[in-house]
Amino acid sequence: MTAEGTKRPIRRALVSVYDKTGLEELARGLHAAGVQLVSTGSTAAKIAAAGVPVTKVEELTGFPECLDGRVKTLHPRVHAGILADLRLDSHRAQLQELGVEPFELVVVNLYPFRETVASGASPDECVEQIDIGGPSMVRAAAKNHPSVAVVVNPGRYDDVLKAAADGGFDLEGRKRLAAEAFQHTASYDVAVANWFAAARGGAADGRSVADDSSFPEFLGATVTRKNVLRYGENPHQPAALYSDGSGKGLAEAEQLHGKEMSFNNYTDTEAARRAAYDHTEPCVAIIKHANPCGIAVGADVAEAHRKAHACDPLSAFGGVIAVNRPVSVAMAEQVAEIFTEVIVAPAYEDGAVEVLARKKNIRVLRCADAPADVAEQRPIEGGLLLQAKDRLQAEGDDPANWTLATGAALDADGLAELAFAWRSCRAVKSNAILLAKDSATVGVGMGQVNRVDSAKLAVERAGAERAAGAYAASDAFFPFPDGFEVLAEAGVTAVVQPGGSVRDEQVVEAAQKAGVTMYFTGTRHFFH
Numbered sequence: 206m207t208a209e210g211t212k213r214p215i216r217r218a219l220v221s222v223y224d225k226t227g228l229e230e231l232a233r234g235l236h237a238a239g240v241q242l243v244s245t246g247s248t249a250a251k252i253a254a255a256g257v258p259v260t261k262v263e264e265l266t267g268f269p270e271c272l273d274g275r276v277k278t279l280h281p282r283v284h285a286g287i288l289a290d291l292r293l294d295s296h297r298a299q300l301q302e303l304g305v306e307p308f309e310l311v312v313v314n315l316y317p318f319r320e321t322v323a324s325g326a327s328p329d330e331c332v333e334q335i336d337i338g339g340p341s342m343v344r345a346a347a348k349n350h351p352s353v354a355v356v357v358n359p360g361r362y363d364d365v366l367k368a369a370a371d372g373g374f375d376l377e378g379r380k381r382l383a384a385e386a387f388q389h390t391a392s393y394d395v396a397v398a399n400w401f402a403a404a405r406g407g408a409a410d411g412r413s414v415a416d417d418s419s420f421p422e423f424l425g426a427t428v429t430r431k432n433v434l435r436y437g438e439n440p441h442q443p444a445a446l447y448s449d450g451s452g453k454g455l456a457e458a459e460q461l462h463g464k465e466m467s468f469n470n471y472t473d474t475e476a477a478r479r480a481a482y483d484h485t486e487p488c489v490a491i492i493k494h495a496n497p498c499g500i501a502v503g504a505d506v507a508e509a510h511r512k513a514h515a516c517d518p519l520s521a522f523g524g525v526i527a528v529n530r531p532v533s534v535a536m537a538e539q540v541a542e543i544f545t546e547v548i549v550a551p552a553y554e555d556g557a558v559e560v561l562a563r564k565k566n567i568r569v570l571r572c573a574d575a576p577a578d579v580a581e582q583r584p585i586e587g588g589l590l591l592q593a594k595d596r597l598q599a600e601g602d603d604p605a606n607w608t609l610a611t612g613a614a615l616d617a618d619g620l621a622e623l624a625f626a627w628r629s630c631r632a633v634k635s636n637a638i639l640l641a642k643d644s645a646t647v648g649v650g651m652g653q654v655n656r657v658d659s660a661k662l663a664v665e666r667a668g669a670e671r672a673a674g675a676y677a678a679s680d681a682f683f684p685f686p687d688g689f690e691v692l693a694e695a696g697v698t699a700v701v702q703p704g705g706s707v708r709d710e711q712v713v714e715a716a717q718k719a720g721v722t723m724y725f726t727g728t729r730h731f732f733h
C-alpha cells in the first residue's frame with residue numbers, strides 16, 4: 206500500500222491542552238479544514254472565544270467534569286472514540302451500536318508536574334499536578350495509531366494543519382507521532398516516579414526512612430538524542446550525545462565556533478571544567494586525555510593561562526582549555542597562538558570569540574553554569590554504580606583544618622601554595638602526585654599503578670629547577686616512604702597528603718629526616 210493509501214482523513218479531533226500555545230491558530234485551521242472539535246474545560250472556552258465551534262466533552266459524555274478536574278475525559282464515550290480500531294468491521298459496528306463517534310486526531314499536553322516540583326510547591330500541590338486523564342488519552346491514541354494521530358507538542362501544529370488539509374497523516378506519520386507520544390508519557394512518569402522515590406519517607410534531607418540511605422530505591426532517567434557524533438573513543442565505535450532536557454551543563458553548551466565536538470572532546474571538556482571550577486580565583490585548566498597538563502590561578506585569566514600553559518607546553522598542544530571566568534581578549538590572543546581543540550568558558554568578553562575564531566578548527570563553547578552538584582553514575586554490566594559527587598570538603602580541604610605532621614609550619618603564602626597543589630591534585634587521575642609553584646602546576650604525575658612512579662613522573666615533568674622548592678600534593682596516603690623520598694630528593698618545600706597509612710610513622714620520619722614540612726588533610730580524593 207502506498208503512503209497515500211494509508212492516510213486517515215481527520216474528521217473529528219479531541220483537544221485538551223494545559224499549554225495553550227498556538228491553540229487558537231490550530232482550532233481555526235482545523236475548523237477551516239472541516240474538522241469537528243471536542244474539548245475540555247478551559248481549552249474549549251479558549252477555542253470558543255476564538256470564534257470556532259466546539260463541543261464540550263461534558264456534552265459528549267453526559268457527565269460533568271468533576272472533582273476539581275480530576276475526572277473530565279475518563280469516560281467510555283471518550284476512550285471508545287479513541288481506541289476503536291477503524292480497520293476492523295467489528296469495532297466500527299460496535300461504535301455504531303453504542304452511538305460513539307471516533308476521533309482521528311487527539312491533541313493533548315499534560316499538567317506541568319516537573320515545573321510545579323521545581324517551583325518548590327507543597328507535596329499536595331505537586332500531587333494535584335500529576336495528570337491522569339491526559340496520559341490516558343495520549344497512550345490510548347498512540348496505541349491506536351493505525352486509526353488515530355496523536356500530538357503532544359505545540360511545535361507539531363503546523364504539521365497537523367497541513368495533514369488536515371491534505372487527507373490526514375499517513376501511517377508512517379502516525380507512527381512517528383505515536384513514538385513521540387510514548388516518549389512524552391514515559392518521561393512524565395519517570396519524573397513522577399523519581400519524585401515519589403525521593404520524597405518517600407518525607408525526611409527533610411531526602412533520606413528514605415526505609416533504609417536510612419540517601420539513595421533512592423528507584424532511579425529513572427530519560428534522555429533524548431541530541432547529536433550523532435562522528436565516532437566514539439575510537440573511529441570504529443559509533444557514538445551519540447544525549448541530553449537530559451534540563452537545558453544545562455556541557456551537553457547543552459552553546460558552540461560559538463569551530464568543528465563539531467567529538468566524543469573525546471566531550472570527555473576532556475568535562476574533566477577540564479571540573480578542574481577549573483575547583484578554584485575560586487580566576488583559573489585555567491588545560492586537559493589532555495582527561496588529565497591536566499597545566500592548571501593555574503592568576504590575577505586574571507590571561508595570567509592564569511600563561512602559567513597553566515607553561516607547565517607543559519608540549520602536552521598542551523591539542524589540549525582542551527576550561528576557564529572559570531569570562532575569557533578576555535588578552536587570553537584569547539594567547540590561546541589563538543596555540544593549537545587547541547576546545548575552549549569552554551561561562552562567557553567571552555567582546556571581541557574574544559572573534560580572536561579565537563581566527564583558528565578555523567578550535568571549538569569555542571559557552572557553558573554558563575558551574576558544574577552541577579549531581580550524583581555520579583557509572584554503568585557496569587547489569588547495572589550501575591551511583592555515588593555522591595566528590596565535593597571539596599569543608600574539613601579536610603581547608604588548610605585551617607590540616608594537621609602538621611612534621612616540619613616547620615608554613616606561613617600564609619606557603620599554605621596557600623600547598624592548598625593550590627591540593628585542590629589541583631583532585632583533577633589528576635590514578636595515583637596523583639602534583640608539584641606546584643606560584644599557584645601553577647609545574648609537574649604532574651598520573652595514571653601509574655604505584656605512587657613511586659607517579660612521584661618520579663611529576664619530578665621529571667617539572668625538571669630539577671622547578672621541582673626544587675615546589676609544593677607537592679598526593680591524592681592519597683603514601684603506603685611507604687619511597688614515593689615521598691623521590692619528592693624529597695627533588696627538593697620540594699612541603700608535601701600535603703591525606704595520611705592514614707599503617708606506615709604513616711615511617712613516612713613522617715622520612716620527612717623529618719629530609720627537613721620537609723608535611724601536612725595531613727584526613728581527606729582523600731581518588732579520581733579514576
Ligand SMILES: NC(=O)c1ncn([C@@H]2O[C@H](COP(=O)(O)O)[C@@H](O)[C@H]2O)c1NC=O
Nearest residue numbers: 223245246247248275277278279337338339
Ligand atoms: N482527569 C481528566 O479526565 C483529564 N482529562 C484531561 N486532563 C488534562 O486537562 C488539561 C486540559 O484541561 P483544560 O482544558 O480544562 O485546561 C490537559 O492538560 C489534560 O491532560 C485531565 N486532567 C487530569 O488528569
